[in-house]
Amino acid sequence: MELSTQYNNFAKKFSEVHDTGENSNNLNRKLFYSYLDFVKPGMKLLDVACGDGLDLLYYKELGAAVYGIDASKEMVALAQSRMPDADIRTGLFESLPFEENFFDVVLSKYAIMTSSDLKPVFKEVHRVLKPGGVMMYLVTHPFRQYFEKKDNTADYFEQQIVDSNILNNTILVKEPSHTMNEYLNDFLFKNFDVQLFDEQWDPSAEQIDGKKYPGFFILKAVKRQGI
Ligand SMILES: C[S@@+](CC[C@H](N)C(=O)[O-])C[C@H]1O[C@@H](n2cnc3c(N)ncnc32)[C@H](O)[C@@H]1O
Numbered sequence: 001m002e003l004s005t006q007y008n009n010f011a012k013k014f015s016e017v018h019d020t021g022e023n024s025n026n027l028n029r030k031l032f033y034s035y036l037d038f039v040k041p042g043m044k045l046l047d048v049a050c051g052d053g054l055d056l057l058y059y060k061e062l063g064a065a066v067y068g069i070d071a072s073k074e075m076v077a078l079a080q081s082r083m084p085d086a087d088i089r090t091g092l093f094e095s096l097p098f099e100e101n102f103f104d105v106v107l108s109k110y111a112i113m114t115s116s117d118l119k120p121v122f123k124e125v126h127r128v129l130k131p132g133g134v135m136m137y138l139v140t141h142p143f144r145q146y147f148e149k150k151d152n153t154a155d156y157f158e159q160q161i162v163d164s165n166i167l168n169n170t171i172l173v174k175e176p177s178h179t180m181n182e183y184l185n186d187f188l189f190k191n192f193d194v195q196l197f198d199e200q201w202d203p204s205a206e207q208i209d210g211k212k213y214p215g216f217f218i219l220k221a222v223k224r225q226g227i
Pocket of ligand 1: 008048049050051052054055069070071072075091092093094108109110111114115
């Protein structure tokens, strides 16, 4: 099933569960927000895969001029109903419908790992960011994807479609697995200065022999001047 179809199918449920405040997504959101002190009033900010727009509301409160994009029309409709004045578009993060050097900030939470090839996503984010602009994203940690794979004989380096249980196991999506090297890649180090990398345990992750392991990570990087 196409990912946008998956998200169209459960957009309303996602939005209801999302807003309850009692899920790990909300705990992780607070951590993500705690790193946003660089967002200043008037900055042009894009939320890549903005979902139902809950985060966009917060970014607007910070004073940013907010823009959103999501593959799911249903998600975009929910986001637009929260924020009628915002520019929220249906589209893919592999091909962002914005001009180059446009944004001061590009943010994304729990989304870009759904792309089987991350290179076009980073290239697109780089293209639409101004030099000196900031990219920050949160994704499911490759260790979590690896440990929780149903096929536990799997090769870490081989991409597989894995189950991803989100929002306290209320919603199941299928997504491709990734390695750390796909995130910490040559393109990143050549074109950005990495400022923050934070890997964290996720309380909703499966317990495997009672061990804790990273469930997600946040990475922040600044687009180099003159590239
Ligand atoms: C788990 S939701 C996260 C939404 C929001 N960022 C949040 O943290 O609440 C993932 C979102 O990614 C979107 N998505 C998945 N693949 C996409 C793609 N290739 N381009 C744009 N959006 C995509 C889905 O439609 C969905 O809204």
